[in-house]
Amino acid sequence: MRPQVHRRAPRLASLLVSSQSDRDGDDHPVQGQARPPTATAPLLSRKRLVMNEGSFLAMIVGLFAITAPIAVLPLFIAATDGQSGAGRRKTALVATATYVVAGLIALFVGNAVLGVFGVSVAALRVAGMAVIGVIGWKMLNAPTPTLASGEAPGSSGRATRNHHHHSASNTTVAIAATVPTEGGPSPVSVGIMPLGFPIYAGPGVLSVIIAWGSGARQVYLAAIVAIVANGAIILLLDLLAEPITRVVGAEGLLVTEKVFGLIVVAIAIGGMAAALLVLFPGLAGVGAVR
Helix, strand or coil: CCCHHHCCHHHHHHCCCCCCCCHHCCCCCCEEEECCCCHHHHHHCCCCCCHHHHHHHHHHHHHHHHCCCCHHHHHHHHHHCCHHHHHHHHHHHHHHHHHHHHHHHHHHHEEEEEEEHCCCCHHHHHHHHHHHHHHHHHHHCCCCCCCCCCCCCCHHHCCCEEEECCCCCCCEEEEECCCCCCCCCCHHHHHHHHHHHHHHHHHHHHHHHHHHHHCCCCHHHHHHHHHHHHHHHHHHHCCCCHHHHHHHHHHHHHHHHHHHHHHHHHHHHHHHHHHHHHHHHHHHHHHCCC
């Protein structure tokens, strides 16, 4: 009887932990040895021409939650202070292009790099879920705005800080008011670092994409679409950064970051559980007995 524990794995977590045999195991089966069941078997079967629509959507939404571009908007505004409208649009394009290129490099080259260093894909998935869990925890505990020095709590002045801190990538960007505004920073330099990398294409995002690159062809192609789709979302949000920030406010963006943090932690827990089942198949039997 097949253990029911596999069917409870979240869709995104299932896609993250597909075993290497899902891609080439059908071509080279081990004689006399039954292939262990995987959480992704219904989704990654070579007999299916397209992926399950819900699973494909989960890939896009999961990558969006880990990237959390809405929470990055204050950093984008601070990093582009002093730029003209055209300069900010160019910065948004460069940051988005950096994110997409970094994601595609991780997808196509990531597994080859792992092979050079002798790191198994299963180990990467466990480590990647641990990194994502830490990132989500940092987002949940994102620091709230503190009062400027010499300003008493409850005073009429608004709370200010001298920098924005991106918890997920541990990156600090000076607030617009403290940055020299003459000419503004170069769109190429600030678009590549820190916006494109490591703020958008951070370690959590790249580890998920590398894990996708080890999956079946359907997941591989869907990952490309998910990366490009999230790049389009990042570009749109960056182009609308100022009006969104004015409407939502700093406190609203902070709440959004914490909500995304909770989602990311949930993804990490589900992915870690599914990844451990791949590394230790015996745990599935223990869960079924209990």
